[in-house]
Amino acid sequence: MKQGFSYFCSTLGVTVLSSIFSLSLSASSLDDFNKKPSEKMCLFVEERPDYADCFLSVDDIQLSDYQLVSLDSAVKSEDLRESVLSISGSILPIKSSLKSDNLLIFGQGIERSEEIRLCRLMRQNGFTVSVLQEGSLPLYRKPSIRVSERIKITQPAVILKELMNADPILVLVDQVIPDELAAYSSSIFQVSSSDTFWQEMASLQAMNSFDGLRPIVLIDTDERFSDSLLARISGTDLAGIYLMDGRIDDIVSVMDQRLLIELSKKMDLSRKRCN
Structure with a gap:
């Protein structure tokens, strides 16, 4: 389902932590990259999905x-x-x-x-x-708040299924990407809840979601989900943004070797190219 990767250069202030970068960046350059997230950088962005x-x-x-x-x-x-x-x-x-x-x-x-x-x-x-x-x-x-919550809040089991069978974009708010996931997906990003949060979300969506075709799932540090973040999601004009009811550990904890192998099959780096 996933197609080849291509580099997309932008000024997006989002730090992408993925082991993919270690294939093309030295340790020192990767450190420098992560220290300067606001400067121009290249992100892996997939071609338009075949579906x-x-x-x-x-x-x-x-x-x-x-x-x-x-x-x-x-x-x-x-x-x-x-x-x-x-x-x-x-x-x-x-x-x-x-x-x-x-x-x-x-x-x-x-x-x-x-x-x-x-x-x-x-x-x-x-x-x-x-x-x-x-x-x-x-x-x-x-739509009432109840309806918006029912639709916009999703469960860890749903996200894990989609990671295996589709290509959602996961955005971790104020937390690092677990090593167990970083090696197996190029579509996991981390952002901070700063004043530029929604600007960064808009840029990320514009470059990666194909106008909402690929859902974006926000995962914050709350045990369930942040009511304030849900309210902001419900009020934004950005399409296709959801909030997971739980923490990223809830996904990692149920991942076993079989699931990791299946995820790795989706990472066909032999078809990667840099424009």
């Missing part, structure tokens, strides 16, 4: 042109500004009566692996189907 053709943004379409299908059983149709069908992902691919419809499916927007699987499977079986990139949130008439 991008499955996804449509709500800003680029007319919802009335589609039959909307919710994969999220918690969504109540009366809360939405469009009429929708509610069908589970396990049943949807066998609903042959829907093959004549132009389907637009959506979940919460974080579980890309399941959305990609459904899109590809259903297209192979003759359905006309796409995925709403932003998930259900923009379809609500007026």
Whole structure:
């Protein structure tokens, strides 16, 4: 699923700690790099994912042109500004009566692996189907704090699954990247909760998320999640940003050698190139 890496140079004030850099930087230059995060630097940025053709943004379409299908059983149709069908992902691919419809499916927007699987499977079986990139949130008439929290808060188990099967971007707030993860993903960043936090987030999203196609998951130091950070996420114009309910240790603690091997298979550095 992951395609080749290319270097992308920017002035983003984000320190990227990954063992990948040790392949091309000496120890002294890496130290110097980490001491000067605000200066120009090169970040690994992947090419546009090969599954991008499955996804449509709500800003680029007319919802009335589609039959909307919710994969999220918690969504109540009366809360939405469009009429929708509610069908589970396990049943949807066998609903042959829907093959004549132009389907637009959506979940919460974080579980890309399941959305990609459904899109590809259903297209192979003759359905006309796409995925709403932003998930259900923009379809609500007026999302409540409860709804926003249910959609925007995600669990460690979900993130681990997505790391294995898709390509989310993890952003650790005010903490270092664990060695167990640094060696196996190029999409883990660390930022500080400074005055430039949202500026750095906007730059990171612009360079790495393909306008929200790749979800960004913030992981802070709280045992659960920061209420203040959730409020700020809910109020930002940046799309595709989620908050994990837990700490990064909750992911590391369940990672075993098998999972590490699977993660390493996604890191095909032989196809890396530097522009």
